[in-house]
Amino acid sequence: MENKVIFIGASGFVGTRLIETALSQFEISNFDKNQSHFYPDLTQIGDVRDQGSLDKALIGQKTVVLLAAEHRDDVSPTSLYYDVNVQGTKNVIDAMKKSNVNNIIFTSSVAIYGLNKINPNENHPHDPFNHYGKSKWQAEEVLRKWYNESPEERSLTIIRPTVIFGERNRGNVYNLLKQISGGKFAMVGPGKNYKSMAYVGNIVEFIKYKLENITQSYEVYNYVDKPDLNMNELAAEVEKSLNKKIPSVHIPYPVGMLGGYCFDILSKLTGNKYAISSVRVKKFCATTQFDATKVHSSGFKPPYTLQQGLDRTLQYEFVADKKDDITFISE
Template identity: 75%
Template sequence: MKKKVILIGASGFVGTRLIEKTISDFDIKNLDKQQSHFYPNITTLGDIRNQNSFDSHLEGQDTVILLAAEHRDDVHPTSLYYDVNVQGTRNVLAAMDRKNVKNIIFTSSVAVYGLNKVNPDEGHPVDPFNHYGKSKWQAEEVLREWYHRNPQERSLTIIRPTVIFGERNRGNVYNLLRQIASGKFAMIGDGNNYKSMAYVGNVVEFIKYRLENLSQGYEVYNYVDKPDLSMNQLVAEVEKSLGKKIPSFHLPYTLGVLGGFGFDVLSKISGKKYPISSVRVKKFCATTQFDATKTHDSSFLAPYTLSQSIDRTIQYEFVKVKEDDVTFISE
């Protein structure tokens, strides 16, 4: 008999791919406040902020995979981060206790470490800089408190992915790849800064790996596809995938930041949001790396290299003819 697994918040980018990878091996159910485009037959509408809307759906479940989160940078009011990410987690755990569900896998984020840290591993001190990171860390604390109340019987896995990209995603990595592929791309700075990235196909395989190897205990993992690429190497990967040379134009860092400030002023005057800002320029030029030794020293093997992952995304988004226009928006 297949084990029963309820995914909470799986109608989006990561959840859709996770259902695709697990539905043949597990008895999967999805609970989300939005209907799933691809899996409506196994999706029930419910909001983790409303205990009564999902409590009964945990009856008879073996494991919860909690994906639901407020994660965009522009969420208003900011209290939503805490209502969903923290109180929502409490509500899920309360329902698990009432329905005697003892296993949970939770997707957190490397945002708990904060900005400009030097390759933090899972034991690095946390220093979240925004409401998303703060609320994810608070949710982790709620989960650890739940686990330690009965560690002899409970299983808790926390996975902290770096920025996730892949087919159908509309986020910062997609926007960057689109600009590079268009040939209308200006590199700000020398391009030698490195970025940790994670391909959605590998992330969901790691979640499935943990689901298949559940045991009593508590574990936390960073998820990053290694080795990290510099911005120059990323451009080279796009060139290789498209089979063409991308025009090379480097803009000095100082000019790039000044341009970003200019757009900041325009945004305040006009009330409009622009794709360029001083903060985004600084983030683009920063080295953002995270240690994932624990993940890759386990028996898990990522099915795709980072080079293959970028190529799969480039080919799907910018080369092949699409069968539909379904996309998922994230940061």
């Protein structure tokens, strides 16, 4: 009973690695609207918007790890962010109350801080710039209210990861690494903006670490693998890992934004979604650095350096032979 953990939304990129990491130590079940490629025998199909299926899934559980979220930049309608991320969290809390489950680990996001903030720590004011960030902050508020109702009995850990990358992921970092490694990369701006990143192999180990050390308390952690790299340094790491010279072209920021707006218009006219948009250009050129002193002072030791995570990802994606073509799409 003590080691029974239900992962909600663990059929995707982070969840799959988390199950793999924690399976030997915990009795795990997965509740997800999608079937798991690798762990179908542990997976119950269900949606966080369906209270009844959540209620059944949480019977007998000890701890919840809530990963489920709408997180892409282009979710439509935007109400889905709030239906899944906020109301879904409320539904999970209601199910927890019915089954007397008092421990939850929740993956939020550094998106709650907004863009171009100066190295915010966990106490920095929230200022989300998009619906994803706003909905994640509202979900956090739901969880804090639940915790404060009975703090002597409950455990709440909120983890705010920066952008997560790793093997099998198909998101913005993968697209960037693919462009750089293929020599088709154009740097928008001077490339001196820093990017906080998190390797999936490290963040799942941190979640497992918190599962191993549950206490009746409320904690919030930014998760970032340090030290941060700027865009020029990231390109240099790709060169080093792949042992190849990467040509780079620098495009002025105003020109890059103009191109992004053009793709926005084209997307509205055609109904198609494109890899380039004004939001993505803005995010690419923003400094996204976050203070992770707390997580790295918690006793947790990440098994990989950021450079090792990048190298493992690059070697898997662009050098080694693939055993299968299973990938996970995210931002």
